[in-house]
Amino acid sequence: xxxxxxxxxxxxxxxxxxxxxxxxxxxxxxxxxxxxxxxxxxxxxxxxxxxxxxxxxxxxxxxxxxxxxxxxxxxxxxxxxxxxxxxxxxxxxxxxxxxxxxxxxxxxxxxxxxxxxxxxxxxxxxxxxxxxxxxxxxxxxxxxxxxxxxxxxxxxxxxxxxxxxxxxxxxxxxxxxxxxxxxxxxxxxxxxxxxxxxxxxxxxxxxxxxxxxxxxxxxxxxxxxxxxxxxxxxxxxxxxxxxxxxxxxxxxxxxxxxxxxxxxxxxxxxxxxxxxxxxxxxxxxxxxxxxxxxxxxxxxxxxxxxxxxxxxxxxxxxxxxxxxxxxxxxxxxxxxxxxxxxxxxxxxxxxxxxxxxxxxxxxxxxxxxxxxxxxxxxxxxxxxxxxxxxxxxxxxxxxxxxxxxxxxxxxxxxxxxxxxxxxxxxxxxxxxxxxxxxxxxxxxxxxxxxxxxxxxxxxxxxxxxxxxxxxxxxxxxxxxxxxxxxxxxxxxxxxxxxxxxxxxxxxxxxxxxxxxxxxxxxxxxxxxxxxxxxxxxxxxxxxxxxxxxxxxxxxxxxxxxxxxxxxxx
Amino acid sequence: xxxxxxxxxxxxxxxxxxxxxxxxxxxxxxxxxxxxxxxxxxxxxxxxxxxxxxxxxxxxxxxxxxxxxxxxxxxxxxxxxxxxxxxxxxxxxxxxxxxxxxxxxxxxxxxxxxxxxxxxxxxxxxxxxxxxxxxxxxxxxxxxxxxxxxxxxxxxxxxxxxx
Numbered sequence: 189x190x191x192x193x194x195x196x197x198x199x200x201x202x203x204x205x206x207x208x209x210x211x212x213x214x215x216x217x218x219x220x221x222x223x224x225x226x227x228x229x230x231x232x233x234x235x236x237x238x239x240x241x242x243x244x245x246x247x248x249x250x251x252x253x254x255x256x257x258x259x260x261x262x263x264x265x266x267x268x269x270x271x272x273x274x275x276x277x278x279x280x281x282x283x284x285x286x287x288x289x290x291x292x293x294x295x296x297x298x299x300x301x302x303x304x305x306x307x308x309x310x311x312x313x314x315x316x317x318x319x320x321x322x323x324x325x326x327x328x329x330x331x332x333x334x335x336x337x338x339x340x341x342x343x344x345x346x347x348x349x350x351x352x353x354x355x356x357x358x359x360x361x362x363x364x365x366x367x368x369x370x371x372x373x374x375x376x377x378x379x380x381x382x383x384x385x386x387x388x389x390x391x392x393x394x395x396x397x398x399x400x401x402x403x404x405x406x407x408x409x410x411x412x413x414x415x416x417x418x419x420x421x422x423x424x425x426x427x428x429x430x431x432x433x434x435x436x437x438x439x440x441x442x443x444x445x446x447x448x449x450x451x452x453x454x455x456x457x458x459x460x461x462x463x464x465x466x467x468x469x470x471x472x473x474x475x476x477x478x479x480x481x482x483x484x485x486x487x488x489x490x491x492x493x494x495x496x497x498x499x500x501x502x503x504x505x506x507x508x509x510x511x512x513x514x515x516x517x518x519x520x521x522x523x524x525x526x527x528x529x530x531x532x533x534x535x536x537x538x539x540x541x542x543x544x545x546x547x548x549x550x551x552x553x554x555x556x557x558x559x560x561x562x563x564x565x566x567x568x569x570x571x572x573x574x575x576x577x578x579x580x581x582x583x584x585x586x587x588x589x590x591x592x593x594x595x596x597x598x599x600x601x602x603x604x605x606x607x608x609x610x611x612x613x614x615x616x617x618x619x620x621x622x623x624x625x626x627x628x629x630x631x632x633x634x635x636x637x638x639x640x641x642x643x644x645x646x647x648x649x650x651x652x653x654x655x656x657x658x659x660x661x662x663x664x665x666x667x668x669x670x671x672x673x674x675x676x677x678x679x680x681x682x683x684x685x686x687x688x689x690x691x692x693x694x695x696x697x698x699x700x701x702x703x704x705x706x707x708x709x710x711x712x713x714x715x716x717x718x719x720x721x722x723x724x725x726x727x728x729x730x731x732x733x734x735x736x737x738x739x740x741x742x743x744x745x746x747x748x749x750x751x752x753x754x755x756x757x
Numbered sequence: 758x759x760x761x762x763x764x765x766x767x768x769x770x771x772x773x774x775x776x777x778x779x780x781x782x783x784x785x786x787x788x789x790x791x792x793x794x795x796x797x798x799x800x801x802x803x804x805x806x807x808x809x810x811x812x813x814x815x816x817x818x819x820x821x822x823x824x825x826x827x828x829x830x831x832x833x834x835x836x837x838x839x840x841x842x843x844x845x846x847x848x849x850x851x852x853x854x855x856x857x858x859x860x861x862x863x864x865x866x867x868x869x870x871x872x873x874x875x876x877x878x879x880x881x882x883x884x885x886x887x888x889x890x891x892x893x894x895x896x897x898x899x900x901x902x903x904x905x906x907x908x909x910x911x912x913x914x915x916x917x918x919x920x
Contacts, residue, residue, distance in 0.1 A: 314782050370825070371828055372766070497816065500812070
């Protein structure tokens, strides 16, 4: 067996098989023809042919987000790789484990400006966790193993393996290593015991505790333990856009999302707590606004993160704990349960009284009596009709914020969106990745008429794979978030934010072989959704909701302002 | 503040560009950067001179450590260390300047390593400040060309960075 030689192309396919990969998203081309020839011959995994490489990477990314497994995409050299870059950068910003195999021109042609040649390793370097150019077929299997190892461990991220065409033709003995170790890469998993003890003490002594959870709680599979700890402490908790579902949103301890479009209660509690525990979150600009304003209030901060460089990057913290979130929280839980101290219940009660005053302002209210369809109402109905159990992907803009605000996720890995890079065009291919991973599940793609047109061609992929995705188009005829900023900050000069010449989305859906529904009145919202998830359960349904074009996302903290400087209406 | 950061990294193609790319992408300064393989051919040693507040330097070392190819990072400025830089400087050396340049080279313990009828090429090593001092001591119009390597650094005594 050891004597049997395999070609590089066979090795790529065998590695994916031996890694246990079941779905690969990709697009063939010259440099990967040998690999595709081997894909043709195998049955270990399914290859999903997309219509644009960006979609392959988004689909693999969402596959990873919704399952916790490493997503895999294959693209060809040159334009295949450059088309993939947006997808790779999207995954990088949100720390998504992914391996992208890119074809490259033959080794001897590298640097010759060959047909479909780009420096893929160079172009992707700033937006990958790591990348490799394979120069010898004997390194191929180990490199792919390393790629999966690096992608999935520590702070996860995308890894690109660039494989020149001649390497896919060369042969060598195949051995897929069961594990790899690298002297230069040893992520910390266990938190420092002394720091954990200090953190527990600080939390128990807090008079106004606040817990702020980010994408790290979801990625680190820490949601059950974080939930347990929050309840044990009776502390208020908020989540970032990326962390939604990490704590069950319907729970009264949950104050809603924080940040630029967060609730009053979440943002005010962030600003006025005396001990803040940040778990797998990174204090980014959309979350805490201006760091100088944030730092004005005295509070002690505990920060748990697997990535040391996330700690004290934008905000100085008092107790940094580097480690895997779940392991650290487990240790903290043990110490709290062992009776390390008493919570000051009367202080906590006073704190909650204050929070309830903020909450009573009901910052998420909107006009329910409007004759126009309110986008918030569509999301609320979507929540009802799906029983809160759908996987919801989104694109980027107002609709994304409304989905985040009005669909209270009660479990992790259900809310799939591009938080860091903010990639329009993410939603539909993401829904494909989710639906491939969860064939029986309800999958909704909440989108806008701007975003959906950035990867609309994927309706064809959905047809091929009979993916029963529900496209929830909140069509307000504007690039809504751009229009909102122009209204507030550019004296209503709506430069290029109005989308004229929109297609007839119903006909478009039908042209791709799907069901299209136009909804123009509030009373038709729920029936349309019920049809989509009922009568047309097994079809892709594209619902074009004509929503109120004047509606804005509130609350809003203008860029550069602080958490307590919200615009409410 | 000025910091001199030393690192060991895998001697792989593209390793240098990962470091250089990190500095430019995140807007960090590089005053100088030197790199060469070590006695262990699988490892390269790099010395970077940079400037930044304590927060920025903390981020730089963390970000360097985060690079997959980087094995070890040490901020040499955290403790006692030695820095040396090599400079090759070509100066005009004709007429009465010829004797003057020889004397200057001797005073700075430089060596003349190439001679033509109009120029000397002088090799000087030392901390950067010594090289600066030489350049300002010599008449600026006499300097034809300078090449500096940037600083290399090593910890003193028991301060060792090794695998």
